[in-house]
Amino acid sequence: xxxxxxxxxxxxxxxxxxxxxxxxxxxxxxxxxxxxxxxxxxxxxxxxxxxxxxxxxxxxxxxxxxxxxxxxxxxxxxxxxxxxxxxxxxxxxxxxxxxxxxxxxxxxxxxxxxxxxxxxxxxxxxxxxxxxxxxxxxxxxxxxxxxxxxxxxxxxxxxxxxxxxxxxxxxxxxxxxxxxxxxxxxxxxxxxxxxxxxxxxxxxxxxxxxxxxxxxxxxxxxxxxxxxxxxxxxxxxxxxxxxxxxxxxxxxxxxxxxxxxxxxxxxxxxxxxxxxxxxxxxxxxxxxxxxxxxxxxxxxxxxxxxxxxxxxxxxxxxxxxxxxxx
Ligand code: BT5
Numbered sequence: 001x002x003x004x005x006x007x008x009x010x011x012x013x014x015x016x017x018x019x020x021x022x023x024x025x026x027x028x029x030x031x032x033x034x035x036x037x038x039x040x041x042x043x044x045x046x047x048x049x050x051x052x053x054x055x056x057x058x059x060x061x062x063x064x065x066x067x068x069x070x071x072x073x074x075x076x077x078x079x080x081x082x083x084x085x086x087x088x089x090x091x092x093x094x095x096x097x098x099x100x101x102x103x104x105x106x107x108x109x110x111x112x113x114x115x116x117x118x119x120x121x122x123x124x125x126x127x128x129x130x131x132x133x134x135x136x137x138x139x140x141x142x143x144x145x146x147x148x149x150x151x152x153x154x155x156x157x158x159x160x161x162x163x164x165x166x167x168x169x170x171x172x173x174x175x176x177x178x179x180x181x182x183x184x185x186x187x188x189x190x191x192x193x194x195x196x197x198x199x200x201x202x203x204x205x206x207x208x209x210x211x212x213x214x215x216x217x218x219x220x221x222x223x224x225x226x227x228x229x230x231x232x233x234x235x236x237x238x239x240x241x242x243x244x245x246x247x248x249x250x251x252x253x254x255x256x257x258x259x260x261x262x263x264x265x266x267x268x269x270x271x272x273x274x275x276x277x278x279x280x281x282x283x284x285x286x287x288x289x290x291x292x293x294x295x296x297x298x299x300x301x302x303x304x305x306x307x308x309x310x311x312x313x314x315x316x317x318x319x320x321x322x323x324x325x326x
Pocket of ligand 1: 015054060082083085087107109110111113116117118119120127130135169170191192193194196212213214215216224225227228229
C-alpha cells in the first residue's frame with residue numbers, strides 16, 4: 001500500500017504522532033511530513049494537534065476525503081472540471097490502470113446513453129469507476145445493475161427514498177404525484193441519477209469496465225432538464241457528497257465482489273426497483289415492446305408478459321404506463 005493511503009488509514013483511527021507514523025509505515029519522518037503536506041494540498045486539511053496529526057473534523061469532497069476511511073479497494077482521482085469522467089476513466093484504462101474512481105466537480109461534456117447529453121453542473125456527484133473484473137463481456141450488465149443498487153442505497157442514506165427504473169435510472173416519487181394534467185409523464189418519477197457503463201472486452205473476458213454514475217446532489221433542478229430533481233431539492237438542504245460517493249463505492253465493491261453470483265445483485269436490484277409489476281413500453285432497437293414487467297433476469301434482461309407471450313429485452317428506454325395508456 002502506498003504511504004498516502006496508509007497515512008489516511010492511520011488517521012482514520014485517531015491522532016497519531018509523526019515519529020509513530022514513520023515507524024508504523026516504515027518510512028522516514030521526512031516522508032511522513034511530505035505525505036501530510038501532499039494531503040493538505042489536495043484539500044484534506046490534516047490538523048497538527050498536541051497528540052500529533054489528526055484528520056479534519058469535516059473532510060472535504062476531494063480525493064483524499066473520499067478515500068479517508070473508505071472500505072473499498074479503489075483509489076480516487078478528483079478534478080475540478082472535466083469533459084466527462086467516463087472519458088478520463090477510459091484514458092486511464094488505456095494507460096493500464098484499474099480500480100480508480102474518477103470524480104469531477106463539474107462536467108462540460110457529460111454523456112448519457114446513445115450519446116445523449118447529460119447535464120452535470122457544480123454540486124453534483126459525477127463519478128466513473130474503472131475496474132477490470134474477471135468476467136465475460138456478456139455479464140457486464142450485472143455491473144450496471146450493481147451500480148444502480150449502490151446509487152439507490154447512497155441516496156437513501158442521504159435521506160431520499162430513491163428507486164430504480166429499468167435499466168438504470170434512479171428516480172424519486174412516481175408519475176402520479178407529479179400532479180400534471182395529463183396524469184404523468186411515463187418517466188416513473190423524477191430523475192435523480194443516471195448510469196452509463198462502457199467497456200472493452202475480448203471474446204471471453206472483460207478487459208476494462210467503466211461504470212459512470214451521475215447523481216444530482218447539491219444541484220438546483222432549474223439548471224437540469226425537465227423531469228429531473230436533486231437530493232438538495234428533495235431534502236431541503238445540502239447533502240454530504242463525500243459520504244455519498246464513499247457509500248456508493250463501498251456498496252458497489254461488495255456487489256462486484258460476488259458478481260459471479262448474480263443472484264445477489266439481482267435480488268438487491270428487484271428489491272429496489274419500481275418497474276416490476278408495472279405496465280411498460282420499452283423502445284428497443286427492434287421496435288417497441290408493451291406489456292407487464294414481471295422480472296429481471298441475469299445479466300440484466302427485463303422479462304415482459306405481452307399479448308404475444310413472454311419477451312426478454314436487453315436494452316432500450318422504458319416507459320411506465322398507466323393502465324389506460326396502451
Ligand atoms: C443516463 O443516460 O442517464 C446516464 C447518465 C450517466 C452520467 C454519468 S456522470 C459521470 C459519467 N460521466 C459521463 O459523461 N457520464 C456518466 P440516459 O438514460 O440516456 O439519459 C439521458 C437523458 O437524461 C437526457 O437525454 C436528458 O433527458 C436527461 N438528463 C440529462 N441530464 C440530466 C440530469 N443531470 N439529471 C436528470 N436527467 C438528466
